[in-house]
Amino acid sequence: MVPSSSSDRSGVTLTKPQQDRRERMLHVATRLAVEGGFDAVQMRAVANEAEVALGTLYRYFPSKEHLLVSALRQQIQALEQRLAVRPAVGGDEAARVIDVLTRANRALQRQHRFAVAVIRSLAAGDETVAPVVREVRDLMGGIIVAAIDPSGSTDGRSLGVRERLVAEVLEEVWLSSLVAWIGGVDGQASVDRKLADATMLMLGPR
Amino acid sequence: MVPSSSSDRSGVTLTKPQQDRRERMLHVATRLAVEGGFDAVQMRAVANEAEVALGTLYRYFPSKEHLLVSALRQQIQALEQRLAVRPAVGGDEAARVIDVLTRANRALQRQHRFAVAVIRSLAAGDETVAPVVREVRDLMGGIIVAAIDPSGSTDGRSLGVRERLVAEVLEEVWLSSLVAWIGGVDGQASVDRKLADATMLMLGPR
DNA sequence: GCGATTCCTAGAACGCGTTGCAGGTTTCTG
DNA sequence: CAGAAACCTGCAACGCGTTCTAGGAATCGC
Numbered sequence: 001m002v003p004s005s006s007s008d009r010s011g012v013t014l015t016k017p018q019q020d021r022r023e024r025m026l027h028v029a030t031r032l033a034v035e036g037g038f039d040a041v042q043m044r045a046v047a048n049e050a051e052v053a054l055g056t057l058y059r060y061f062p063s064k065e066h067l068l069v070s071a072l073r074q075q076i077q078a079l080e081q082r083l084a085v086r087p088a089v090g091g092d093e094a095a096r097v098i099d100v101l102t103r104a105n106r107a108l109q110r111q112h113r114f115a116v117a118v119i120r121s122l123a124a125g126d127e128t129v130a131p132v133v134r135e136v137r138d139l140m141g142g143i144i145v146a147a148i149d150p151s152g153s154t155d156g157r158s159l160g161v162r163e164r165l166v167a168e169v170l171e172e173v174w175l176s177s178l179v180a181w182i183g184g185v186d187g188q189a190s191v192d193r194k195l196a197d198a199t200m201l202m203l204g205p206r
Numbered sequence: 207m208v209p210s211s212s213s214d215r216s217g218v219t220l221t222k223p224q225q226d227r228r229e230r231m232l233h234v235a236t237r238l239a240v241e242g243g244f245d246a247v248q249m250r251a252v253a254n255e256a257e258v259a260l261g262t263l264y265r266y267f268p269s270k271e272h273l274l275v276s277a278l279r280q281q282i283q284a285l286e287q288r289l290a291v292r293p294a295v296g297g298d299e300a301a302r303v304i305d306v307l308t309r310a311n312r313a314l315q316r317q318h319r320f321a322v323a324v325i326r327s328l329a330a331g332d333e334t335v336a337p338v339v340r341e342v343r344d345l346m347g348g349i350i351v352a353a354i355d356p357s358g359s360t361d362g363r364s365l366g367v368r369e370r371l372v373a374e375v376l377e378e379v380w381l382s383s384l385v386a387w388i389g390g391v392d393g394q395a396s397v398d399r400k401l402a403d404a405t406m407l408m409l410g411p412r
Numbered sequence: 413g414c415g416a417t418t419c420c421t422a423g424a425a426c427g428c429g430t431t432g433c434a435g436g437t438t439t440c441t442g
Numbered sequence: 443c444a445g446a447a448a449c450c451t452g453c454a455a456c457g458c459g460t461t462c463t464a465g466g467a468a469t470c471g472c
Binding site for chain 2: 120123124173177185
């Protein structure tokens, strides 16, 4: 595990007041997203409420999407910590994976507006957000891998090729069914169902 | 097959000049998206080049996302037609599915800018676009199902539950890996690879 | 401690999606 | 064919993401 930096940035280290500012901006963005969704996260509003100039906000997060995906990353990191404390339950691989993914979904589904805002940003296809998107996906992939193999081999070296691929596919299904949900194409129950189906198709008995 | 309407709208029938207008708007939107991507599809520009008032454009397509997803629907319908003429090749289910999905991807990958624009719109989560998004997903699902079972039983009544679920999962993987591609998270080759992996995991030999 | 550099603030300004409005034109109804 | 209704046009106006500028504040190198 990395020494002390919990909300790390790539490369550069931030001074204390800078970490504070960054934290405030993310916090305000999260709150506004929870309360009013994508449209309510207005850059001017975030800057004002975080007591920061608009230009500063843009210096830390070069776009609205970047800001929102960063907020999601924070949430998923929190989820990861909770899972480290209370790992997935269940006898076999499939049960554990379904348990973990269902728990992850509940967190999002409790906050539809927030989910819409961040998932939309995740899928916006802005090139400059790519690094953060990759982090989010890696984080989620790691969570799934950990559910498949909770033996604690941190680097996952012990995992077979097949298991790694299964985790990858599940990650895709996760994102995509969330997209279908936030778009009103599917109900929120079908996110869980699709993930369970996919899991059983790949890990369950034929 | 439905009588004569090829570019149908839900319920209402359009007069000839209206169909023409609709066609022009979609055509211009597609061209602008191919040439310059999401940002180049400006509502004023589309209206001007399609020789239509801005208000009229909004009457037909209540948002930019709606317009772009409709353009995608048109393309996928075209793909469906091509596939009807020249069905998927390959001995077993897995090979046929991979063939079809690879072909579908090539069409998109040849036009990165268009792909970014439409996929982004597909995932924007705008509730008013939901009906069109559903159509796109159903269309794609149908294409996959047809690849699994090319026996021609149009309604798919002969298909087992498992096959239906596999098609659903593949549809999710398709969208999600496209999202990863347009976001610059993955290279374009990995879209094909992920789809092939998922297909083999579910339809191939264990 | 002091100049240089980087960071932060306040706010104006631009571009584009979206909406609203005042008329003219086409299409429906009887 | 007359009147009504729906549709279309041209254009002004609003809101918000993003960029830019000018100047003050903090930080770094020596």
